[in-house]
Amino acid sequence: MRTEFALKEIMSSGGAEDDIPQGERKTVTDFCYLLDKSKQLFNGLRDLPQYGQKQWQSYFGRTFDVYTKLWKFQQQHRLRTSETSYLNEAFSFYSAIRQRSYYSQVNKEDRPELVVKKLRYYARFIVVCLLLNKMDVVKDLVKELSDEIEDYTHRFNTEDQVEWNLVLQEVAAFIEADPVMVLNDDNTIVITSNRLAETGAPLLEQGMIVGQLSLADALIIGNCNNQVKFSELTVDMFRMLQALEREPMNLASQMNKPGMQESADKPTRRENPHKYLLYKPTFSQLYTFLAASFKELPANSVLLIYLSATGVFPTGRSDSEGPYDFGGVLTNSNRDIINGDAIHKRNQSHKEMHCLHPGDLYPFTRKPLFIIVDSSNSVAYKVVHASQDLVL
Numbered sequence: 001m002r003t004e005f006a007l008k009e010i011m012s013s014g015g016a017e018d019d020i021p022q023g024e025r026k027t028v029t030d031f032c033y034l035l036d037k038s039k040q041l042f043n044g045l046r047d048l049p050q051y052g053q054k055q056w057q058s059y060f061g062r063t064f065d066v067y068t069k070l071w072k073f074q075q076q077h078r079l080r081t082s083e084t085s086y087l088n089e090a091f092s093f094y095s096a097i098r099q100r101s102y103y104s105q106v107n108k109e110d111r112p113e114l115v116v117k118k119l120r121y122y123a124r125f126i127v128v129c130l131l132l133n134k135m136d137v138v139k140d141l142v143k144e145l146s147d148e149i150e151d152y153t154h155r156f157n158t159e160d161q162v163e164w165n166l167v168l169q170e171v172a173a174f175i176e177a178d179p180v181m182v183l184n185d186d187n188t189i190v191i192t193s194n195r196l197a198e199t200g201a202p203l204l205e206q207g208m209i210v211g212q213l214s215l216a217d218a219l220i221i222g223n224c225n226n227q228v229k230f231s232e233l234t235v236d237m238f239r240m241l242q243a244l245e246r247e248p249m250n251l252a253s254q255m256n257k258p259g260m261q262e263s264a265d266k267p268t269r270r271e272n273p274h275k276y277l278l279y280k281p282t283f284s285q286l287y288t289f290l291a292a293s294f295k296e297l298p299a300n301s302v303l304l305i306y307l308s309a310t311g312v313f314p315t316g317r318s319d320s321e322g323p324y325d326f327g328g329v330l331t332n333s334n335r336d337i338i339n340g341d342a343i344h345k346r347n348q349s350h351k352e353m354h355c356l357h358p359g360d361l362y363p364f365t366r367k368p369l370f371i372i373v374d375s376s377n378s379v380a381y382k383v384v385h386a387s388q389d390l391v392l
Contacts, residue, residue, distance in 0.1 A: 034070040041066055087132055094125040107148075112156040119148055119164060126171060127231065130238070135175070142171055167231075174230040174238075194242035213368055215273045216301035217293040218244055223280045223309035223331060232279035236308045236374060244304070245272045273304070280332040283354055294364050304370040305361070311377025312355040323359030326380035329373065331356055358384045365390060 041063040048059060097103070103118040122145040129138045146168055153161045204210065220241055222234040229235065276289050290305070297303050309329035333354040358381045361371070365384070370391045373381050384390065 031070075031073060034066065034073055038063070038066045038070050087128060090128045091132060091134070094121070094128060097121065098125070107151060112152070112158055115148070115152050115156070116160070119145065119152065122148065123167060123231065127233070130174070130230070131242075138171075138175060142168070142175070145171075170228075170230045173228045174235065177228045177235050194239050195245050195247045196243075197247050213300055213302050215244070215304055215370070216298055217296070218273050218275045218304040218306065219278065219286075219289060219293060220275055220306045221278045221281060221286060221308065223329070225310055229279075233277065234279065234308070237277060237279070237306075240306050240308075240372075241275065241277065244275065282333070283331040283356065286331055286356065287360070290364060294367060297367055302368040302370050303364070304372070306372045306374070307356070308374040309356075311375045311380075312352050313377055321383075323362065323383050324357045326358065326383060327352075327377050328355045328357040328360070328380050329375045329377065330354060 041059070044059060045063055103121065106114045106118050122141055126138055126141050126145070129135075129141065149164045149168060152158075152164065220237050222229075222237040224234070224236075227234045227236070233241075276293065278286060278289060281289070293303055307329050309331070312327040312330050314325060314327050330352070331354050361369070361381075361384055368390070371381065371384070
């Protein structure tokens with residue numbers, strides 16, 4: 001509730017208005033209207049008499065319709081993970097909440113659920129700052145989050161204390177592992193970015209033709225054991241995510257450039273490929289997302305698959321050398337765990353059922369693929385052949 005209030009307050013007072021085009025502000029206004037309407041109708045349901053059968057039917061129908069509209073609106077206007085310019089808007093929003101101290105009164109109330117909302121706000125803000133390489137802000141936020149968690153654990157005896165302390169440990173390890181910092185010529189620290197800068201695009205090799213194929217979708221999969229991560233974002237997923245994006249731009253400043261005054265509702269965008277981030281997916285989950293990307297891949301486009309996972313090796317010698325005989329990479333098994341040991345419910349002589357074998361990718365080679373395998377058994381995927389363009 002406090003975050004929703006902050007969103008409406010910031011938009012009405014112009015806290016982020018300069019960074020958001022008119023069309024985006026209308027989206028926020030429509031969302032707030034549907035949100036308020038749904039809450040009014042839902043609260044009205046609680047006030048209806050609990051007897052009878054006809055009094056509540058029409059009211060329930062109206063409430064359901066509004067919640068349906070709100071859900072569809074969120075699906076249509078959700079934050080686009082492929083447009084890095086929206087990171088600036090998210091940063092402006094979270095910064096305004098912090099600067100205006102919207103959560104300042106939470107610690108005075110004896111309601112742990114409100115404190116948890118505040119802690120989640122900090123965690124989300126840290127993710128946005130990490131993606132924008134704002135490491136100075138990240139360090140300040142981590143210090144504030146640490147103080148908030150300490151206060152939370154002292155005031156409330158809740159079951160999630162260990163989980164929040166683990167969050168602190170994860171983000172500390174993540175900061176230590178990334179980003180890469182180098183010394184400039186004048187001995188000043190420079191934080192390098194993996195994103196493609198406007199002036200840093202590589203030159204085309206002789207004979208290459210622009211526009212034949214473009215990268216449209218990417219599946220970034222992380223399933224390595226004991227890997228540095230924050231939330232469900234591992235360091236390798238984080239770096240690959242940025243490598244497939246252009247540096248974020250302020251949309252409002254871009255609109256003020258000469259020749260960019262075409263429409264306030266449709267500012268010029270620099271498209272990035274759509275990305276699915278899958279942290280420790282099961283085989284069925286991975287295959288579902290892979291099939292969906294394959295189905296929706298536009299013409300003259302490429303699907304990129306980045307696999308960072310533990311290698312699975314064949315258990316014995318095989319008489320054949322097919323695409324299922326060299327092992328592959330491991331997906332999340334969701335096996336039962338007893339005393340730290342996974343329960344194997346299949347005979348050990350069988351092939352690992354949770355392994356993504358090279359042959360599992362064959363159906364998707366009917367369209368152009370770019371496959372990156374970061375694993376101890378990446379050599380297994382050399383057997384993949386395609387009927388379309390393939391880079392492995």
